[in-house]
Amino acid sequence: NAGVTQTPKFRILKIGQSMTLQCTQDMNHNYMYWYRQDPGMGLKLIYYSVGAGITDKGEVPNGYNVSRSTTEDFPLRLELAAPSQTSVYFCASRDPRGPGANVLTFGAGSRLTVL
Amino acid sequence: SQELEQSPQSLIVQEGKNLTINCTSSKTLYGLYWYKQKYGEGLIFLMMLQKGGEEKSHEKITAKLDEKKQQSSLHITASQPSHAGIYLCGADRPGTYKYIFGTGTRLKVLA
Structure with a gap:
């Protein structure tokens, strides 16, 4: 069971x-x-999706785009990278039904540096 | 300012000491979730609180949600080096499907 990759x-x-x-x-x-997640800080929501074909903006969407063509995949696109986008990016998922409905499962993170 | 504010921002304690981390919301909380992040890794779920006045414990960690459901605290008793990491409170927003996090508290436990 790979979880979130x-x-x-x-x-x-x-x-x-x-x-x-x-x-x-x-x-x-x-x-x-x-x-x-910027150094020493909490997490800020960029985008989220509640199902294939449905996406919505979070707290800090500027400079990013997403798509959700399948249930499994949720790619995050950075256009025209800027130093302010240097950060660690985390993807997470949850099943809104059942006993674990409110618990997020996280990926290991992607560390991006823009120079 | 963020919807979820945590205090303190960082904490250094001697092994064996007790400590408390606070999470304050600008809106009524329908659900409050505590996560722990080891340095450089993803977040691990700790506990969930949904009712005003609710209190839950797991090993040496106790989380409480106040009656007004706008403030939560996480208390660690007899801290150990294994408790070190970043603690984050999270909340979902019914109707929007957003799931947001607080500003984080970085804990260091000195052996």
């Missing part, structure tokens, strides 16, 4: 480059989330 684990980008952070879960969870 994020790739890549580390990436260095130059200013203005674009990239996609991949997130895949094998638990058939409908709800998926992307967060960023």
